[in-house]
Amino acid sequence: MVVSMSKRPVILDIDSLRVSLFTRRGVLPAVDGLSLTVAAGETVAIVGESGCGKSLTALAVMRLLPDPPARVVGGAVRFMGRDLAALSEREMQRVRGKDISMVFQDPMTSLNPVATVGDQLIEAIRWHDKVSRQEARTRAVELLRRVRIPDAERRLNDFPHQMSGGMSQRVMIAMAIACGPKLLIADEPTTALDVTIQAQILELMKELQANSGMGLIIITHDLGVVAETADRVVVMYAGRKVEDAPVEALFERPLHRYTRGLLGATPSANRRRGNRLAEIAGSVPALSELPRGCTFQNRCADASDRCRAEKPALTPLLPGRTAACFAAEEELSRHGIAVGP
Amino acid sequence: MRRIVLRRLAQIIPLVLAVIVLNFVLIHLAPGSLFDVMTSEQQITDPAMLDQLRHTYGVDQPTGVQLAKYIWSVMRLDLGFSYRQNAPVLDVIMDQLPATLILMLAAIAVALVIGMTAGVLASVRVNTIWDNLISLAAVFFFAAPSFWLGIMMVVLFSVKLGWFPVGGMRTIGVNNGVIGDALDVMHHLVLPATALGLFYAATYARVMRASMLEVFRLDFVRTARAKGLSRARVVLVHVMRNALLPIVTLLGLQLGTILGGSVVIESVFSWPGIGSLLFDSVMSRNFPMVLGVLVLGSLLVAVANAAVDLAYLRLDPRIRAR
Amino acid sequence: MLPRTIDFARRFARNRAAVVGLLLVILVIGIALAAPWIYPRNPLRIVGRPEIWPFVNSRFPLGTDSLGRDIAAMIAYGARTTLLIGLCASITATLIGITVGAAAAYFGGWIDEMLMRFTELFQTIPNLIFVLTIVAILGQKLEYVTIAVGVVTWTPIARLTRAEFLSLRDREFVQACRAMGMSNLRIMFGEILPNALPPVIVLSSLVIAGAVLFESAVSFLGLGDPNVSSWGRLIGDGRTLIRTSWYICAVPGLAIMLTVLALNLVGDGLNDALNPKLRDR
Ligand SMILES: Nc1ncnc2c1ncn2[C@@H]1O[C@H](COP(=O)(O)OP(=O)(O)O)[C@@H](O)[C@H]1O
Ligand code: SF4
Ligand SMILES: [Mg+2]
Numbered sequence: 001m002v003v004s005m006s007k008r009p010v011i012l013d014i015d016s017l018r019v020s021l022f023t024r025r026g027v028l029p030a031v032d033g034l035s036l037t038v039a040a041g042e043t044v045a046i047v048g049e050s051g052c053g054k055s056l057t058a059l060a061v062m063r064l065l066p067d068p069p070a071r072v073v074g075g076a077v078r079f080m081g082r083d084l085a086a087l088s089e090r091e092m093q094r095v096r097g098k099d100i101s102m103v104f105q106d107p108m109t110s111l112n113p114v115a116t117v118g119d120q121l122i123e124a125i126r127w128h129d130k131v132s133r134q135e136a137r138t139r140a141v142e143l144l145r146r147v148r149i150p151d152a153e154r155r156l157n158d159f160p161h162q163m164s165g166g167m168s169q170r171v172m173i174a175m176a177i178a179c180g181p182k183l184l185i186a187d188e189p190t191t192a193l194d195v196t197i198q199a200q201i202l203e204l205m206k207e208l209q210a211n212s213g214m215g216l217i218i219i220t221h222d223l224g225v226v227a228e229t230a231d232r233v234v235v236m237y238a239g240r241k242v243e244d245a246p247v248e249a250l251f252e253r254p255l256h257r258y259t260r261g262l263l264g265a266t267p268s269a270n271r272r273r274g275n276r277l278a279e280i281a282g283s284v285p286a287l288s289e290l291p292r293g294c295t296f297q298n299r300c301a302d303a304s305d306r307c308r309a310e311k312p313a314l315t316p317l318l319p320g321r322t323a324a325c326f327a328a329e330e331e332l333s334r335h336g337i338a339v340g341p
Numbered sequence: 342m343r344r345i346v347l348r349r350l351a352q353i354i355p356l357v358l359a360v361i362v363l364n365f366v367l368i369h370l371a372p373g374s375l376f377d378v379m380t381s382e383q384q385i386t387d388p389a390m391l392d393q394l395r396h397t398y399g400v401d402q403p404t405g406v407q408l409a410k411y412i413w414s415v416m417r418l419d420l421g422f423s424y425r426q427n428a429p430v431l432d433v434i435m436d437q438l439p440a441t442l443i444l445m446l447a448a449i450a451v452a453l454v455i456g457m458t459a460g461v462l463a464s465v466r467v468n469t470i471w472d473n474l475i476s477l478a479a480v481f482f483f484a485a486p487s488f489w490l491g492i493m494m495v496v497l498f499s500v501k502l503g504w505f506p507v508g509g510m511r512t513i514g515v516n517n518g519v520i521g522d523a524l525d526v527m528h529h530l531v532l533p534a535t536a537l538g539l540f541y542a543a544t545y546a547r548v549m550r551a552s553m554l555e556v557f558r559l560d561f562v563r564t565a566r567a568k569g570l571s572r573a574r575v576v577l578v579h580v581m582r583n584a585l586l587p588i589v590t591l592l593g594l595q596l597g598t599i600l601g602g603s604v605v606i607e608s609v610f611s612w613p614g615i616g617s618l619l620f621d622s623v624m625s626r627n628f629p630m631v632l633g634v635l636v637l638g639s640l641l642v643a644v645a646n647a648a649v650d651l652a653y654l655r656l657d658p659r660i661r662a663r
Numbered sequence: 664m665l666p667r668t669i670d671f672a673r674r675f676a677r678n679r680a681a682v683v684g685l686l687l688v689i690l691v692i693g694i695a696l697a698a699p700w701i702y703p704r705n706p707l708r709i710v711g712r713p714e715i716w717p718f719v720n721s722r723f724p725l726g727t728d729s730l731g732r733d734i735a736a737m738i739a740y741g742a743r744t745t746l747l748i749g750l751c752a753s754i755t756a757t758l759i760g761i762t763v764g765a766a767a768a769y770f771g772g773w774i775d776e777m778l779m780r781f782t783e784l785f786q787t788i789p790n791l792i793f794v795l796t797i798v799a800i801l802g803q804k805l806e807y808v809t810i811a812v813g814v815v816t817w818t819p820i821a822r823l824t825r826a827e828f829l830s831l832r833d834r835e836f837v838q839a840c841r842a843m844g845m846s847n848l849r850i851m852f853g854e855i856l857p858n859a860l861p862p863v864i865v866l867s868s869l870v871i872a873g874a875v876l877f878e879s880a881v882s883f884l885g886l887g888d889p890n891v892s893s894w895g896r897l898i899g900d901g902r903t904l905i906r907t908s909w910y911i912c913a914v915p916g917l918a919i920m921l922t923v924l925a926l927n928l929v930g931d932g933l934n935d936a937l938n939p940k941l942r943d944r
Contacts, residue, residue: 064566090571097569104567109560113659114582123578124568159658175568359784367800484872484924486879489898489916496909594786601791605880609902619792620884623799631799638789646787 011080011182011215012038018074019056028287030056032239038215045230046219051284053239054219058185062102063092098128101176105188107168111160117171118156128179143174147204166197177208183215191221202229235259238284238295245321255323257300302327349650353643360639361415364632365408415636421629430633434615440510441614444603447530451538452545460549465576467554475546482543487602491536491609498532505532508611533610537602545588552584586657593649597642674936681932687925695742706736706892714908728911729904738918740892745875748809752874755813757867760820768828769851782818790815791880798886805888812877816870823866827859865933872926879919894919
């Protein structure tokens, strides 16, 4: 699987991205040296507890960080080989919504309450493609059909408050794919929805991706979602990537202790949809009080003196996967598995 | 939708009734009887006319009947007769009302345009020198009495610079046809409308700034940015449309005050509206006229208020649904 | 209670604009109180040549008006009128507003409905026209102007009191009082009112500013009390001379503006100090 993926061109390359929060209490490292790539047609899931920096990572790609307080302070984001940070705001506007689109967590608040769904869709279409209003309208109806909204023609005149959460999220997706993006970032697209609706939305996103070959980053809490949709999983903890693995391998054998915690005692049971990340005792340390060494140490049963003194680096531990955990490293070498690519 | 309109308009009726009753109470507060109030300062001596008045106002009957009669006559738009102008009160007021309406509308336009522009600018450049300057100006205009502002503007723009006329509504003795006349009125309108409007502009600037900052933080603004829209389009189309709503509410609440303010401004600029009429009537204790202005003014505000509410309904689809 | 008050004062003091406003207000109050000592004679008396510009003659630092009266003296005495009317009108408005708002919230039902309609009525009546009507009917007396201004400015206080009462009505301590069998009036004025009062008082301080503006408009029109010196009337009297001596209008207008501005700053400062959350943004 990894091999087949690697044949496809990489469209997004996040390289050692660092995002800091400039607050009164100081400069906090919200995203710390995160790297990740997405190939055309590939689905990458980003998982991690709330506050781990997943959304900020996504917003940094879009260059839509809430500034103040958040700002990119290091690293690079390359899209189709172009460094996005080097683009002017105007050029970036041509990328947003056209090449890279984003779907947000809460569909009920993500649409403008005083404009009709149709107007908002048509605006997205006409902003990037110079077509007549009539043509844009036809395309908008077509888009609503593609996201399976019944009675699309009439729904164009609805206001957001007249739609259910599931419907609104479909509209958001329609808006995101309106101009045929090469990359879609979905930030917890199903978290705010009923379980039955979640399945339909995921189904829809997979289908749209299969038809278009766009890259997909899906940020989620739901391991079922990961199992069903992702090709590769990136696990984040306290602003850092702690593990990166193909989905099958990750469920088979999670390496980082945090990942293990998330998957719980019986990893395979997690693959059912709706199964949230397992609860881990303790909580994520505040960004202002990150400990020396591994940030997970206060919650880790395997924490050693080394973990408390030294920060584990991301290391290629098995073919195609990396993790930043001393215990995993030692375990693998004890079992005679050569550490290294 | 039509039901909502009708229901909103129906709410005006009890309000106007209440104003009429209040009027009646005021008359009774005055020293002397209703009849005295309605006639004493008018120097009416003709016995036939006195008889007729006695009959119209039902002076010799119990209070309840008097009230009923009074309500009935006001409902028939009979607000009494003004001997000073020698014409029915309603006719005199209706003659003067258009000028006041023009002044009010112009002042509201000035307030909305200046206030909203300043508020949007301050919110977009929040915590910069622009924001501070606008806030400072708002604080000053919020505290300056409009009539004083008007006089100072006359000193500067009329007396010293000669750009605008000192007062009045039209240049006397000039006839330029309809368009020329309209331009002439607009020329006379600039200073009074600005003097009256700046106070409200200051309020709107503050409210608009706060409201814009509030809306900026909402999720859909991020969606609009994620679509690739320019900052300008996000601000002007998405944020402003939503930030406007509190302004509309405020405008509805202030209509009565604006009408009151125009009374004073009319006096400063000799604007021939109901303000001057009211002033003249208060000075000459022409009670039917004073009360007539009060009733019609309240009616005007009530109707305008309903119109503003309906406008709000159009602007906010969420309310419409309820 | 005391630490809370100190806390409140500290938050207020952190707001520089509010402190400047407070100093200005104190200055105006000082002038108003000291007026009889600085100018022991009637301020409306003619003392010199008419139309002396400010800063020209040291005897009349703010100049003289069209009749030769000392503008500085009239400003000092005008401060008394202005503050007195502003304060009394605000108290009137606060009393009416609290009564109406508290009754509406506490009793609810049709009483609430009626009282809110009543409030709406006073919001609809063009307020200045109403004040002029009352002055026309009752006469040009200081008391009447004061009451009239109070009567047209109480509506926001009623709405705020009602909102505060509604949010307090169902709190545990009120429920407990009710369970103990306390009378309605005791609960309303003894338990709920003290808790609802701070924001209402802040609003009242802003109402003073509005009342000052109203009073100045009435006197400007020449419908105020003719026997007292007032800033608004000074402007009204000076109007005819704007071509030659516009300072006669400018000086009292500045006095009104600074006073209202100071009152507004203090009111805003009190408000911010009361709701620290709002300021932290
Ligand atoms: N606008 C903001 N202001 C202050 N802190 C923020 C803001 N947005 C995010 N953060 C902080 O940054 C960290 C990462 O947030 P986020 O990326 O939203 O986490 P996730 O999406 O993984 O739940 C959290 O600690 C959060 O509190
Ligand atoms: S590095 Fe140490 S503390 Fe961190 S997860 Fe691995 S074992 Fe636990
Ligand atoms: Mg998030």
